[in-house]
Amino acid sequence: MRRRLITSTLAVVLVVIAVFGVSLVLVETRTITSSAQESVDAEALRIVSIVDSRLIGGEPVTPDILIEQSGAKRYALVTMPGRPPIEIGVRPTDSVIRGYAEGERGETVIVEESRSAVTAEVGSTALIIGGVAVLAILSAVLLAVRQANRLASPLTDLAETAERLGSGDPRPRHKRYGVPELDRVADVLDASAERIARMLTAERRLAADASHQLRTPLTALSMRLEEVALADDLDTVKEEATIALTQVERLTDVVERLLTNSRDPRTGSAVTFDLDEVVKQQIEEWRPAYRSAGRAVVRSGKQGMRAVGTPGAVAQVLAALIENSLMHGGGTVALRTRVTGNQSVIEVTDEGPGVPADLGARIFERAVSGRSSTGIGLAVARDLAEADGGRLELLKEHPPVFALFLGREAPAPAREPRESPVR
Template sequence: MRRRLINSTLAVVLVVIAVFGVSLVIVETRTITTSAQERVESEAVRLTSIIDARLIGQEEITPKVLRDQVDGERFALIEIPGRAPIEIGKRPAGDVIEAERKGEQGETVTVQEPRSSVTNEVWRTLLMILAVATLAVIAAVLLAVRQANRLASPLTDLAETAERLGSGDPRPRHKRYGVPELDRVADVLDASAERIARMLTAERRLAADASHQLRTPLTALSMRLEEITLTDDPDTVKEEATIALTQVERLTDVVERLLTNSRDPRTGSAVSFDLDEVVKQQLEEWRPAYRSAGRAIVHSGKQNLQAVGTPGAVAQVLAALIENSLMHGGGTVALRTRVAGNQVVIEVTDEGPGVPSDLGPRIFERAISGRNSTGIGLAVARDLAEADGGRLELLQAQPPVFGLFLSSSPRAADRDEEHRTVR
């Protein structure tokens, strides 16, 4: 591209110089020739007037007297009737420029100038024009190189940026070149890089969330299947199989929710549901794991509560809190349900050391963990809670108390009002 720009610019300059240069040479040649002819004629007129004056005054007319009146490069011939011709200067050889004038006293004055003087002046003019043209060509080449670099270098940078995007490096460069068209391309590439970065981040986040949220249901399902393989009691097998089917349904719900909300977590469809059923389901799923760890999980608080949200999402939030207590807490884990104004609250606490003071304000950030875990469980749980219009908070650091706040169901409030009226 650089070579093309330089060649095209140089070609344009050469064409301009050729057109205007030839025209200028022709004009200057004619101007110099005309000017020389006018000078010779002017000198012939001046010399004629001097001779007329001397003839009228009967003064002496000799070559010595008139020599100072004629330019040294010119030749003058003065012919006076009745006198010998007077020659001033050296008669030029070859082609000459000549002017002849007749005076009032009958004299004839002829002035000649060698045409070589005109030719020399024309050549000097041609050399000046050629020098200017050479400088113009050099300036054009330098300007073309500068413009070629100014245009080619940004294009090379933009090509490298596009290549980086294609190779999976979506970092925007935020580099501009002072050329509106190229800056527009750079803006588009940077915007594309940012969109690709967001898409990659979303995909990685989806993969991390999926691995985290699917691990718990799969672990619980694996425990149920192990219970089935270790017992011969048909009633126990039936009970465990029923629970396993419930866990499969929950696993399916988790997958569907991940696929639906992978781009925007605030797309959940909240409904009124029985909170006791969700809590009971979590207790049944996690008791075997706590029993294996020599710990207990219990439930207390107000019963028969109706909440507004997505049952599957609430179950995932509780599962994240219960798993967090199993991994990082100690002693008995307690789930307590209560009512706070127009909200239903589920508190999860244990008897462990609690949340370190330096992690407390950042406990819900991704990649923040007190131990060697993924650090995304609580972050995912908070996202799920907020998607249903609720919130997840750390109410107390030591001992740890997490609170899930959900809107209470209007139907539940109406039933409470009916009970108070009947009483």
């Protein structure tokens, strides 16, 4: 493209210079020739007027007198009736420009000048015009190269940006070039880069969340299936299979929740549910893992509570807190339910060392962890809680106390007793 811009610009400049240059040379040639002809004619008239005045006065006419009085520098031939002709200067032998004048007493003057002088002046003028044309061409080349670079370099940058987007590098360049059309293309590419970056971030986040959230349910399901495979009693097989089916349903709910949050984190499907059932189900699911670790998971607090939220999401939040206590805490893990104002609260605490002071304010941020973990579980748990209008907080660092706040079911308004009709 750069070469095409330079070539096209030079072609236009050369055409303009050729047209106007040739025209200017022709005009200057005609002007110089006309000027030389007028000069020769004027000199002939001047000489003939001198001859007339001397003849009238009876004075002699000689070449020296004519040269002195007329200042003639060209060849001149003066003819007078009854007198011999007079020549002034050296007669040119090549092509000439001739001037003619006739006096009142019949005398004639012919002035001749070599055409080579005119040709030399025309050549000088043409040389000057050619020099100006060369300077114009050089200036055009410089301007064409500059303009080509100004237009081609941004296009090269934009092509590199598009190539980076195609190769998976969605970083916007935020570079502008001062050309409205190119800046518009750059704006579109930067906007596309930002959208692709957000999409990639969402996809990576979904993959990380899915990997983290599905790990524990899949492990539990695998253990159930192993127990089914090893069981000989039909009733035990049925019981384990029923539990496995329940876990599959919960696993499906986890996947749906993750997909929903990846599209819109604020999209919830809150309903009123029995909080005791969710807490009981989580304790039963995690009790074998805690028993294997030589620890216990217990429950205390108010029972018969109902909350507003998504049961599957609440179960995932509690699972993240219980797993966090299993991995990083110590001693017995306690789930305590209570009511505060118009909210139902589930607190999860353990007897471990607690949360480091430098992580207390950032414990729910992604990739933040005090141990060799992913730092995803608590971040996902908070997102799930907020999706249904709840919130997850760290109430205390030592010992650690995490609290899940959920809305409570509004009590039904009491009906006013009907008045019996008066009989």
